[in-house]
Amino acid sequence: MQEFSTIDGGVTAPLGYRACGVHAGLKASKPDLALIVSEQMASVAGTFTTNRVQAAPVRLCRTRLAGRRASAVVVNSGSANACTGPRGMTDAEKTAEITGELCGVDPAHVFVCSTGTIGKPLHMAKIESGIRQASACLEPDGGGDAARAIMTTDTVPKEYAVEITIDDVPVRLGGMAKGAGMIEPDMATMLAFLTTDADVDADALQRCLTAAVGDSFNRITVDGDQSTNDTVLFLANGMAGNKVLNARHAEWSTFEEAVKEVATQLAMKIVKDGEGATKFVAVTVAGAASPEDAHLAARAVANSALVKTAWFGGDPNWGRIIAAVGYSGAEVDDQKVDISFDGVAAIRNGCQCPDVSLADLAAIISRKSFSVKVELHQGSASDTVYTCDLSHEYVRINAEYMT
Amino acid sequence: MQEFSTIDGGVTAPLGYRACGVHAGLKASKPDLALIVSEQMASVAGTFTTNRVQAAPVRLCRTRLAGRRASAVVVNSGSANACTGPRGMTDAEKTAEITGELCGVDPAHVFVCSTGTIGKPLHMAKIESGIRQASACLEPDGGGDAARAIMTTDTVPKEYAVEITIDDVPVRLGGMAKGAGMIEPDMATMLAFLTTDADVDADALQRCLTAAVGDSFNRITVDGDQSTNDTVLFLANGMAGNKVLNARHAEWSTFEEAVKEVATQLAMKIVKDGEGATKFVAVTVAGAASPEDAHLAARAVANSALVKTAWFGGDPNWGRIIAAVGYSGAEVDDQKVDISFDGVAAIRNGCQCPDVSLADLAAIISRKSFSVKVELHQGSASDTVYTCDLSHEYVRINAEYMT
Numbered sequence: 039m040q041e042f043s044t045i046d047g048g049v050t051a052p053l054g055y056r057a058c059g060v061h062a063g064l065k066a067s068k069p070d071l072a073l074i075v076s077e078q079m080a081s082v083a084g085t086f087t088t089n090r091v092q093a094a095p096v097r098l099c100r101t102r103l104a105g106r107r108a109s110a111v112v113v114n115s116g117s118a119n120a121c122t123g124p125r126g127m128t129d130a131e132k133t134a135e136i137t138g139e140l141c142g143v144d145p146a147h148v149f150v151c152s153t154g155t156i157g158k159p160l161h162m163a164k165i166e167s168g169i170r171q172a173s174a175c176l177e178p179d180g181g182g183d184a185a186r187a188i189m190t191t192d193t194v195p196k197e198y199a200v201e202i203t204i205d206d207v208p209v210r211l212g213g214m215a216k217g218a219g220m221i222e223p224d225m226a227t228m229l230a231f232l233t234t235d236a237d238v239d240a241d242a243l244q245r246c247l248t249a250a251v252g253d254s255f256n257r258i259t260v261d262g263d264q265s266t267n268d269t270v271l272f273l274a275n276g277m278a279g280n281k282v283l284n285a286r287h288a289e290w291s292t293f294e295e296a297v298k299e300v301a302t303q304l305a306m307k308i309v310k311d312g313e314g315a316t317k318f319v320a321v322t323v324a325g326a327a328s329p330e331d332a333h334l335a336a337r338a339v340a341n342s343a344l345v346k347t348a349w350f351g352g353d354p355n356w357g358r359i360i361a362a363v364g365y366s367g368a369e370v371d372d373q374k375v376d377i378s379f380d381g382v383a384a385i386r387n388g389c390q391c392p393d394v395s396l397a398d399l400a401a402i403i404s405r406k407s408f409s410v411k412v413e414l415h416q417g418s419a420s421d422t423v424y425t426c427d428l429s430h431e432y433v434r435i436n437a438e439y440m441t
Numbered sequence: 442m443q444e445f446s447t448i449d450g451g452v453t454a455p456l457g458y459r460a461c462g463v464h465a466g467l468k469a470s471k472p473d474l475a476l477i478v479s480e481q482m483a484s485v486a487g488t489f490t491t492n493r494v495q496a497a498p499v500r501l502c503r504t505r506l507a508g509r510r511a512s513a514v515v516v517n518s519g520s521a522n523a524c525t526g527p528r529g530m531t532d533a534e535k536t537a538e539i540t541g542e543l544c545g546v547d548p549a550h551v552f553v554c555s556t557g558t559i560g561k562p563l564h565m566a567k568i569e570s571g572i573r574q575a576s577a578c579l580e581p582d583g584g585g586d587a588a589r590a591i592m593t594t595d596t597v598p599k600e601y602a603v604e605i606t607i608d609d610v611p612v613r614l615g616g617m618a619k620g621a622g623m624i625e626p627d628m629a630t631m632l633a634f635l636t637t638d639a640d641v642d643a644d645a646l647q648r649c650l651t652a653a654v655g656d657s658f659n660r661i662t663v664d665g666d667q668s669t670n671d672t673v674l675f676l677a678n679g680m681a682g683n684k685v686l687n688a689r690h691a692e693w694s695t696f697e698e699a700v701k702e703v704a705t706q707l708a709m710k711i712v713k714d715g716e717g718a719t720k721f722v723a724v725t726v727a728g729a730a731s732p733e734d735a736h737l738a739a740r741a742v743a744n745s746a747l748v749k750t751a752w753f754g755g756d757p758n759w760g761r762i763i764a765a766v767g768y769s770g771a772e773v774d775d776q777k778v779d780i781s782f783d784g785v786a787a788i789r790n791g792c793q794c795p796d797v798s799l800a801d802l803a804a805i806i807s808r809k810s811f812s813v814k815v816e817l818h819q820g821s822a823s824d825t826v827y828t829c830d831l832s833h834e835y836v837r838i839n840a841e842y843m844t
Binding site (some may be wrong): 092118156157266344347351352353356360361363365368372375389433435436 | 492493494521523524525526558559750751753754758759760764768771772775790791792793833839
C-alpha cells in the first residue's frame, strides 16, 4: 500500500464540512450528540449492519441512501433507538426534520445514527434541544468535538485524515469512528463517518466504500457480538475542485487506496480501544483452500474466548489456536499446520518446533501488539482479522454497563 | 420425562465394573489416570468431537468402535495427546497395549481417552507406571476415584447413576464426566463415560447414545470453544440378567429415557461447574421457523460474551439477547419477538413491557439459576441450550492456565 500524507483532524479535515459535539442530556454529563454539515450537497455512500434486528435509524439511512445525496449527519449516543417499536422510526424521522430546519437543509438529505442502549426510546425534547445547541456552534474545526460526542464505552476519540493529490489539486479525506464492544466482522456496534472534498461519482463512491469496509471494518473483532446499529457513511462534497472521480479516472486507484487507508486506520483504532483490551493482535490464516476458509479460520481464532484469555495471560498457547481452526469449518489437516508468532515458528506440521523455547514465544505474546500466522498448506487463499485480548476489564465493563 | 430412582455412585454403580483413579505423575500432585474395567466383555457405543483437528486417542477410539466390544477404558488428564504427530497414535496404541496386558484383556478391546494441554506428548514411562498402579487397585466402588482422576479445571467430580427395572430385574446405569471450559454444542473438552449392566444390542446402544448425547452434551455451552478430544463412551456388560434390549423390547423406551436422564444430569453438572460460572441459565428459543433456526438462535444467545457478562453483572439486558438472535442467522422479525425471564415478560412484540420493572427482572437475573425464553412467532420449532455466565474468574482461570 502506498504512503499517504496524514493531516490533522477528522471529518472536518476536508474543505466544506463543519461539525460539533454537544451535551444534549441523553447521558449524565458527557457529550452525546454530534452534527456534521456539508456546505455543499454531497454524494453519499453507506454500509450497514447485517444483523436481522436493525435499529430505526439504520432503516432510515438505508432508505435515504437510495437518493445518493446528503447534507448533514446527526448522531446521538446514549440510546440506540433499536427495538423501540413504530415510535422508533417516527423519532428518527423527526430527528432528521428538526436538523434540516435548524441547519437550513432539506430534511430528506439528513442522515441519522444512534448508538447506546437497546430498547430505550429517544428522549425527543432532549434531542431537539441538543440539535438546536449543535446547529448554533458548528465549526470548520469541530470534528474533534463530534468524535468525542459519539463515544460510548470508547476511552479515546478516533479520528484520521490524509491528503492526496488528484488532477494536481489537493484532496482531503477524513473520518471518525466509535466502537469498543459488540465488535464483529460484517459490522458491529460501531459507527464511522468519512468525508472528502473530492468530487466523486455517487455509484463509484459506494463501490469504493463497500470495498474499503470489506478490508477494514469487516476485518476486526472484539467480542464476536454484532450490533443492531452499525453504520458507515461516506460524504463527498466536491469542494476540492478535482474532475469528477470514477473508475475511468487516471487517479482512481490513488483515491481508492486513500479511502482504504482512512477506513483501515479507523478500524485499527477501534480494536486498539477494544473493551478491556491490553493487546492488539493481527491473525492471518494463509494457505487456505478458499478465501471463505481463510476468513472462517482467522475469525474463529480471533473470536475464541480461550485464545484471547491466553493472550491476556501472556501464554503462547498454540493448542487453543489450532483447536479453533479445527472447529471453524475450514478444511484443515492438523499434520500440515504451521503456526508462528511475529514470524517465530511455534509449530511445524502440527507439532511443536523443538528449536524454539516457550519463553521466547511468551516474550512475543507479552508485546502490546503482535501477529499470529497460521499456514494451512491447503491452497493459496489468505485473510487477516484484527482483534484484541479478553481481559478482566472486558468482564467488568460489560457486567457493570447496566440497562 | 419419567422419574428415576437415583442411586449412589457413577461408573461402578452397575454390576460388574471396577474402577480406580491414581496419580501417575502427569500432573504435579493430583490424580491423573483413571481405569475402568468390565468383568464381562461389554457392548460399546461412542460419540466424538466434530472438530477437524482430532487427538490421537479420539482417532483410536473411532477405529475400535467398529468392533462394538470393550473391556476397559483408560483415561489420562494432564495431556491431550493432540497435535503430537505420528508419535501420538503410537503412544495411544501403546497405552491400550499396556492396559490390556496388565488387566488381562485383549488390547484391541481397550479404549483410550486423554484430556489436558494440546501439543504435549504423553510421558509414556509415567503412563505405564500409572496403569500398573491402577490395575492393582481396581475396586467395585472405585468410580468416585476415577471421576476425580479425569478432572482438569473442574472444581468437583461429576457422577450420576439411576436404577430402573427391565424384565422384572433391576438394571443400573451410571456415568461420570469431566469438563468445565472449551465447552460448546457438538461436543467439547469434555469426556463422559456411561456404564450399564443391562444387556443391550450394540447397534441399539449406539443409536440410543447418539440420541441422548444430542439432547444433553450437545445442548450445553460454556465458552463456545470446541475441543480436539471430546468423547462419550457407553459400555453395556449384560450382567443384570435382562433379555437383550433393542428397539423391539417392550421396555426399550424406559431404558432410552434412563440413558437420556443420566446424560442430561451429567451435562448439567458440567455447565454448573463451568469455568468461573456463578449462574446456570437455560435458554429456550420457541416459535422458530425450523429446528435449525431454534438451535442457531438459542446457541447465539448462550454464547454471546455480552449477554453472559450482563448476567454476571445481574443486568436483565434483553437488548443484547435480541441482538444475538438477530445475528444468529435465524429468521426473526424483531417487532414480533417476546422475551421473558423465569416466565416474567420483559418485552412483547420487540418492545419493553410497560408493566414490569427492571428491578423485578434484575431480581430474577440475580438468582443462581434462571431461564430465558425467546418467542419468535415465526413457526413452531423450539430448542433449549444450557449455559452459564461469563465472570472474572473465567478470565483468571484461562489467563493463568499456562501452556
